Amino acid sequence: MLITDKESFKRLQKLNQLALTEKEETDVLAFFTARNEDITALGAVDTENVERMVHVMPMETVVREDKEIKLFTRDELQKSAPESYEGYWQVPRLVE
Amino acid sequence: MKLYLAKNENVTSPAVVLDDMILTSDLPTTGGSMMLDNYMSLFGADIIEKLTKAGYAIAGKANVGEFGIDLVGETSYYGAVTDDKGNLSSASAELVKSGDVLAAIGLDVNGAGRRAAAMNGLVYVKPTYGTVSRYGTIPAACSGETVSVSAKTVSDCKAVLASIVGHDDKDGTSLPEEKCELVKTSAASLKKVAVIKSLTKDIDADTAAKLDAVKASLTAAGVTVEEIDCDVLAYAKTAWGILMCAELCNNVSRYDGVKYGHRSENYKTIGELYTNSRTEAFGELTKTAILYGSETLSDDNYMPVYDKSLRIRRVIIEAFASLHAEYDAVIIPASSKAAYTEADINANKYISFDEALYTAPASISGLPSVVAGGVQLIGKAFSENTLFEAAKIIEEGK
Amino acid sequence: MRYETVIGLEVHVELATESKIFCSCSAKFGGEQNDHVCPACCGMPGMLPVVNKHVVDLGMTAGMMLNCDINRTTTFDKKSYYYPDLPCSYQTTQWFAPVAVNGLVDIETSKGKKSIRIKQIHMEEDAGKLVHDDWTDTSLVDFNRTSVPLIEIVSQPDLSSAEEVIAYLERLRSLLRFAKVSDCRMEQGSMRCDVNLSVRPEGSDKLGVRTEMKNMNSLTAITRAIEYEVARHIDAIENGTEELVQETRRWDDVKGKSYAMRNKETAGDYRYFPDPNIMPVVIDDAWYNGIKASLPEFPEIKRARYIDELGLTEYDADLLTASRAFCDCFEAAYEVCGSAKEVANWLISDCMNILNRKQMTVDELKLDGKTLGELIKLCMDGKVNRGNAKKILMEMFDSETPIDPAAYAEANGFIVSNDTGKMDEVIKAAVAADPKAVADFKGGKEKALLAIFGKCMKELKGNCDPQKLREALLKHIDSL
Numbered sequence: 016m017l018i019t020d021k022e023s024f025k026r027l028q029k030l031n032q033l034a035l036t037e038k039e040e041t042d043v044l045a046f047f048t049a050r051n052e053d054i055t056a057l058g059a060v061d062t063e064n065v066e067r068m069v070h071v072m073p074m075e076t077v078v079r080e081d082k083e084i085k086l087f088t089r090d091e092l093q094k095s096a097p098e099s100y101e102g103y104w105q106v107p108r109l110v111e
Numbered sequence: 112m113k114l115y116l117a118k119n120e121n122v123t124s125p126a127v128v129l130d131d132m133i134l135t136s137d138l139p140t141t142g143g144s145m146m147l148d149n150y151m152s153l154f155g156a157d158i159i160e161k162l163t164k165a166g167y168a169i170a171g172k173a174n175v176g177e178f179g180i181d182l183v184g185e186t187s188y189y190g191a192v193t194d195d196k197g198n199l200s201s202a203s204a205e206l207v208k209s210g211d212v213l214a215a216i217g218l219d220v221n222g223a224g225r226r227a228a229a230m231n232g233l234v235y236v237k238p239t240y241g242t243v244s245r246y247g248t249i250p251a252a253c254s255g256e257t258v259s260v261s262a263k264t265v266s267d268c269k270a271v272l273a274s275i276v277g278h279d280d281k282d283g284t285s286l287p288e289e290k291c292e293l294v295k296t297s298a299a300s301l302k303k304v305a306v307i308k309s310l311t312k313d314i315d316a317d318t319a320a321k322l323d324a325v326k327a328s329l330t331a332a333g334v335t336v337e338e339i340d341c342d343v344l345a346y347a348k349t350a351w352g353i354l355m356c357a358e359l360c361n362n363v364s365r366y367d368g369v370k371y372g373h374r375s376e377n378y379k380t381i382g383e384l385y386t387n388s389r390t391e392a393f394g395e396l397t398k399t400a401i402l403y404g405s406e407t408l409s410d411d412n413y414m415p416v417y418d419k420s421l422r423i424r425r426v427i428i429e430a431f432a433s434l435h436a437e438y439d440a441v442i443i444p445a446s447s448k449a450a451y452t453e454a455d456i457n458a459n460k461y462i463s464f465d466e467a468l469y470t471a472p473a474s475i476s477g478l479p480s481v482v483a484g485g486v487q488l489i490g491k492a493f494s495e496n497t498l499f500e501a502a503k504i505i506e507e508g509k
Numbered sequence: 510m511r512y513e514t515v516i517g518l519e520v521h522v523e524l525a526t527e528s529k530i531f532c533s534c535s536a537k538f539g540g541e542q543n544d545h546v547c548p549a550c551c552g553m554p555g556m557l558p559v560v561n562k563h564v565v566d567l568g569m570t571a572g573m574m575l576n577c578d579i580n581r582t583t584t585f586d587k588k589s590y591y592y593p594d595l596p597c598s599y600q601t602t603q604w605f606a607p608v609a610v611n612g613l614v615d616i617e618t619s620k621g622k623k624s625i626r627i628k629q630i631h632m633e634e635d636a637g638k639l640v641h642d643d644w645t646d647t648s649l650v651d652f653n654r655t656s657v658p659l660i661e662i663v664s665q666p667d668l669s670s671a672e673e674v675i676a677y678l679e680r681l682r683s684l685l686r687f688a689k690v691s692d693c694r695m696e697q698g699s700m701r702c703d704v705n706l707s708v709r710p711e712g713s714d715k716l717g718v719r720t721e722m723k724n725m726n727s728l729t730a731i732t733r734a735i736e737y738e739v740a741r742h743i744d745a746i747e748n749g750t751e752e753l754v755q756e757t758r759r760w761d762d763v764k765g766k767s768y769a770m771r772n773k774e775t776a777g778d779y780r781y782f783p784d785p786n787i788m789p790v791v792i793d794d795a796w797y798n799g800i801k802a803s804l805p806e807f808p809e810i811k812r813a814r815y816i817d818e819l820g821l822t823e824y825d826a827d828l829l830t831a832s833r834a835f836c837d838c839f840e841a842a843y844e845v846c847g848s849a850k851e852v853a854n855w856l857i858s859d860c861m862n863i864l865n866r867k868q869m870t871v872d873e874l875k876l877d878g879k880t881l882g883e884l885i886k887l888c889m890d891g892k893v894n895r896g897n898a899k900k901i902l903m904e905m906f907d908s909e910t911p912i913d914p915a916a917y918a919e920a921n922g923f924i925v926s927n928d929t930g931k932m933d934e935v936i937k938a939a940v941a942a943d944p945k946a947v948a949d950f951k952g953g954k955e956k957a958l959l960a961i962f963g964k965c966m967k968e969l970k971g972n973c974d975p976q977k978l979r980e981a982l983l984k985h986i987d988s989l
Contacts, residue, residue: 105645281556
């Protein structure tokens with residue numbers, strides 16, 4: 016069951032780096048409550064002996080040869096960077 | 112109202128428009144999100160090369176709902192798109208309808224394109240999963256999303272699809288070339304189709320009329336049309352909603368304000384940079400989907416919710432397999448209402464989740480779906496030619 | 510009270526591939542910041558992961574070297590968390606069906622032999638690196654290491670002391686280097702180790718509070734960290750100095766202390782799920798058997814064979830089997846020249862000297878074994894003398910192109926001459942030029958002959974059998 020209490024919901028937002036307004040919180044919690052009904056309804060489908068299906072097409076991975084290819088330069092990659100410094104992407108200082 | 116988010120000058124004919132979920136190296140790509148406002152990709156989608164090679168010009172980029180997860184065309188950062196009557200439409204459908212372009216290429220995540228095509232009387236195809244490369248598309252729900260084509264006529268839709276079908280080494284889910292070829296070469300076989308009764312009981316009169324017309328055209332052409340029940344298809348809505356949101360949550364977690372895209376001006380710590388950038392730049396439906404998806408993957412919910420949905424996917428695919436053993440196509444509406452307005456959304460802002468009742472069966476299963484005459488026809492894998500034949504009959508029966 | 514320590518290790522090893530695990534960027538160590546980066550490994554949308562075959566080769570190889578069962582269908586999953594060195598905010602790893610499971614590694618310590626169980630080996634991508642910059646007071650992100658392929662080797666909690674941990678790590682390093690899975694250089698971070706540790710009263714069947722320690726980059730640091738952490742746990746249990754909590758701690762080797770980490774992965778809740786973009790990797794019989802057949806002999810088996818079958822001394826066998834490169838070179842050279850002892854001498858004295866002078870490690874030996882064997886054979890057959898052969902060896906190390914020892918010796922006049930006429934001529938001339946030395950020699954000063962001998966050798970450019978020259982010289986003087 017999806018969480019529906021405010022405290023857990025705050026944690027969930029933090030986990031996803033989001034901060035909802037109070038109105039949004041109320042709405043999404045109501046949405047969760049509705050989805051819980053849907054999820055409960057899924058119980059009607061017997062999946063006891065059914066194998067999960069991640070990929071819809073039965074296929075094996077096609078591996079690639081271990082060969083180096085350079086596609087773009089650092090300058091090209093950092094053209095859209097909000098902040099960069101001497102070839103690095105730059106963020107506020109982290110404390111370990 | 113923005114139809115084009117970016118446009119090429121001096122476009123030759125025939126031209127196609129790309130939904131803004133498809134990356135281009137010469138025009139910005141936004142995914143309909145403020146997060147990627149003005150974002151320039153360093154590379155373009157694999158299909159662009161194929162389209163160009165086949166002689167199609169790229170007219171520009173069409174406005175889309177944020178990350179393609181909405182269903183009735185309401186969540187773009189650049190505003191909703193309405194038709195001349197004020198109904199919520201889609202930018203690509205409007206551009207095709209007006210004749211501005213021959214066809215539109217989209218990424219079918221939740222079925223928004225199918226819904227818009229049905230509303231506007233266009234022909235639309237979401238081909239078999241894995242037959243068109245997804246390299247260079249903005250990832251939303253990778254296990255089901257498929258590059259799709261819409262056009263005014265069956266022949267244009269078919270021709271544009273044929274130009275983009277094919278194996279691509281850069282996409283690990285791309286099927287081998289000989290499988291992809293089946294989309295173009297497999298023989299059409301259209302004798303018997305089934306309308307899923309349980310999915311027609313809540314539709315409005317306009318939609319019901321479209322369905323009746325389609326049934327009449329097919330019957331007149333000698334195709335047997337039967338009405339049957341298949342209750343399990345109704346569970347696709349919830350199961351696909353879960354898979355789609357979990358995958359979306361994961362796919363859009365890369366948008367954090369560090370490497371590119373929107374960065375909030377208001378931060379001191381890395382946590383604030385992340386949270387404020389994402390909170391400012393994502394729309395409400397995307398935020399809801401992220402939180403929902405994340406929650407379905409929690410330790411407590413993974414098995415009973417997420418894994419359950421993966422199992423239901425198999426149940427649905429098996430249900431389709433038994434339907435397709437008897438019927439060449441399965442017919443279901445593309446939505447419950449022929450048209451939606453702002454008022455509908457104001458009444459229920461999660462309409463995209465509810466209306467997925469009609470679009471999710473094809474999304475979760477990866478099966479080909481063709482929209483014609485305002486309804487959806489779902490076939491077995493690689494049976495696009497059969498579905499196009501039905502579409503042709505419907506087109507001629509109009 | 511007596512305590513026992515329960516330790517499980519998670520060892521990350523960077524695989525020796527040319528390109529990254531899911532994209533084709535260079536996987537080499539170092540490079541200028543963000544020079545080995547593409548849209549995929551800096552988190553831009555649109556590129557899709559395509560698995561590097563060699564990563565699976567090496568994952569399987571590691572599994573087989575550590576006696577694991579190989580999962581013939583192995584899959585990739587996504588693990589989500591936010592950190593600036595993780596560009597997609599998820600790491601692609603293996604959660605549900607890792608490449609190898611249920612292994613066993615034998616170690617030997619002062620307390621005897623012990624088997625350590627391996628829970629699993631999974632393949633995954635590495636994260637990038639952060640540089641904390643004082644000048645700008647910001648953190649700088651370098652994605653060169655992002656998506657470099659790793660395997661994580663997870664042991665069962667079977668270790669009980671720092672000594673066992675070190676023995677286990679050295680054993681892993683030896684096996685993985687031998688199988689060319691990784692260079693396992695802790696100082697470059699290509700082998701890293703997280704220590705999960707708890708302490709409990711001896712005989713107790715209840716586990717104590719477990720802490721995880723990260724950031725040890727040498728065996729010494731690991732030993733120090735374990736000893737520190739054990740003491741900290743016991744102190745907490747006995748004296749209540751602090752409350753032990755399950756947490757991740759960072760080892761500071763300079764201060765000799767561990768600290769609780771304040772962020773990153775401490776929260777858990779990784780929301781693993783199967784990656785929809787990566788189809789299952791299916792290892793068919795041909796692939797599996799190919800890898801199986803390519804496995805090297807274990808170093809200790811080689812060592813025994815070198816001693817028992819090839820007659821090497823224990824000392825020589827130890828030195829050679831310390832490095833796969835030396836073993837390969839040794840075996841190829843032996844095949845050509847047939848003398849194990851000769852090859853061992855050349856490798857251990859001459860080659861080792863050259864490597865030392867070049868400040869290279871034994872693993873960096875690039876010498877072609879077959880060529881070395883040909884050179885040794887020339888020397889053994891008396892066709893090139895040892896001094897000249899050493900010159901050729903030097904050239905083999907220095908030259909960028911392969912050297913054919915016979916052709917090189919020919920071209921540089923290093924071939925020992927069988928032309929006795931020329932030798933006689935040289936001897937006659939040398940003897941005639943130094944009558945005093947001849948007289949001294951005849952007078953009983955044996956050493957006086959050395960000067961003439963040396964002169965002849967020089968005149969012949971060394972290309973003669975010294976024994977024959979000596980005999981011919983004596984014969985000539987006798988005949989005077």
